[in-house]
Amino acid sequence: MAKVTNETQTRVVTAGRALLAVSLCVLYLIPVVWMFSTAFKPRKAIISVPPQIFFTPTLEGFVGLFYKRSTLTPAQMEQYRQRTDLTWAEKVALEQGLAITRQSDYVGQLRNSLIIAGGSTVLAVVMGVLSAYAFSRFRIKGQADLEFFILSTRMLPPVVVTIPIFLMYRKLGLYDTHFGLIILYTVFNLSLSVWLLKGFIDEIPKEYEEAALIDGYSRLQAFWKIVLPQAITGIAATTVFCLIFAWNEYAFALMLTSNRARTAPPSIPSVIGTSGVDWAAIAAGSLLFLIPVAIVVFAMRRYLLRGITFGAIRQ
Amino acid sequence: MQSATANTTIPSSTPRRPVSLGDPAIQRLFLWPTIILLIAFNIFPLLYSLYLSFTDYRAISDQPPQWVGIQNYSDILNDEQLWVYFRNTGRYVVTAVALETLVGFGIALLLRSKFWGSGLVTTLILIPMMSAPVVVGLFWKLIFNPNFGIFNYLLGYSAGKGPDWIGNGDLAMWAIIIVDVWMWSPYVMLLSLAGLSAIPDYIYEAADIDRASPLYQFFRITLPQVAPLLLIAILFRTIEAFKAFDLVMGLTGGGPGDATELVSVQLYRIAFLGQFNTGKASALAYIVLIIIIGISNLYIKYLNKVKAG
Secondary structure (H helix, E strand, O other): OHHHHHHHHHHHHHHHHHHHHHHHHHHHHHHHHHHHHHHOOOHHHHOOOOOOOOOOOOOHHHHHHHEEEEEOOHHHHHHHHHOOOOOHHHHHHHHOOEEEEEEOHHHHHHHHHHHHHHHHHHHHHHHHHHHHHHHHHOOOOOHHHHHHHHHHHHHOOHHHHHHHHHHHHHHHOOOOOHHHHHHHHHHHHHHHHHHHHHHHHHOOOHHHHHHHHHOOOOHHHHHHHHHHHHOHHHHHHHHHHHHHHHHHOOHHHHHHOOOOOOOOOOOHHHOEOOOOEOHHHHHHHHHHHHHHHHHHHHHOOOOHHHHHOOOOOOO | OHHHHHHHHHHHHOOOOOOOOOHHHHHHHHHHHHHHHHHHHHHHHHHHHHHHOOEOOOOOOOOOOOEOOOHHHHHHHHOHHHHHHHHHHHHHHHHHHHHHHHHHHHHHHHHOOOOOOHHHHHHHOOHHHHOOHHHHHHHHHHHHOOOOOHHHHHHOOOOOOOOOOOOOHHHHHHHHHHHHHHHHHHHHHHHHHHHHHOOOHHHHHHHHHOOOOHHHHHHHHHHHHHHHHHHHHHHHHHHHHHOOOHHHHHHOOOOOOOOOOOHHHHHHHHHHOOOOOHHHHHHHHHHHHHHHHHHHHHHHHHHHHHHHO
């Protein structure tokens, strides 16, 4: 009898805890949901008091993000309405009395972000997997110190190293170039990539390679045909973490680029509309930036803990 | 017969290897690119800026650096205004990290025993942590807007009557702390959850048999067992908060006045805006660096300890 009441009690406690956790989660996610809805709100709904929850969705924000627009006079608007060759973006802009003049700089900046994040990630993972293999399989003089040094590079505040790198880049002609940022992001991702991948490679039994070496494989062949395929999950997880860092990076991009190689993060704050801050455009930009990250968080949830602790904690 | 067996066995035990590199060569080939790149982009710049910190160099002037000795350092240490920025930074780091620890650990305790949907909840609240801080900061500016933001609305103020979180000098720091706690409490939570799940059940069972109170169990079992991971979370957050730059730039830009001007933001201003005071900025950077190295050493030491244990 006593046992039964005890069980009901535990069940009630668990249910209460679950309820509390779920409601906290809902409260916690309000800003994300708000960002999502703001991206699709017309201007009036954004600044309405009290805040609107229901509204007619529009793509104004996205058009504002991707195109430069100019105001139309009523006569011009009539003219525009007659035309049948308008693109969807032009139609959305016309609703606000605007005409599209050209693509905004943001399109190019997004392209820069893709090139730089992609390029630096490939480099960081390739170099990382090679070094991680060396650390994992060979006895290296001063290994502990080297590993410590590699991790410590991650702890440096970007602002501190940027001053000499800025001067160096200006001399070498790397200021405001894609290559300059790619190398810099590679360097900053290397510490994570080496540490994470070393953990993954440590988990692959040495016996596999040893057997292959006895069978006549060279060391390089064993690495290529035995270790790499086994480490593929680790390589995927590492790639994703490097991509996120490079994708989100702000400080280096702000200080080491101006027009040509500028990425999206330092640009989103300067998306200013025709009258005041264009919140819908900012929300649209933020949303486009968040979606890939959110997908990745879901896909990689098993490795998140490992990623954020540089591979130290595994589950 | 004997020679025939020898002839057939020798090729298979020492097979014809393709022309290949020996282990030492491979080791160098695999390791050196990484080491060279890291030295070129970390050690060299650090030495260069150490030199610059003793000069009056300005990156926008044509004059070559002039040696000024410890002038920059003494200027910085005697600059009352810079101490204000250090105080701001300290207040921000201590408050934000303390709150993150409490909130993160609290949520971890809630999510500790699995329930239907707990996995989804855990994953969903990790999204903000992985987003770009500058974007998060910028977006919270809209949320904090005194006229049409939802923050004041949810607090129950009517439009325009609530506090102006970004525009008010006393509140702006709290605005940054709130966003930082929102973003980073899940980090503490994730590490705490890992620590909690590693505590074996039998310890609690033994404590139950001994009729230990829940409070006693919490302080004598749960807390000490989670402590190493919790400490890692706290150290990492301290380092990151000390470096905070993106979030502040997105949310307040250091304002209003210099209410939220952190050392890292000030460093950016001295180095890259206005006068481009490269020498002085390098000196300040070195002071920040020494503080960070101190905390980082602790962090890496504990990380290795946890990894080994």
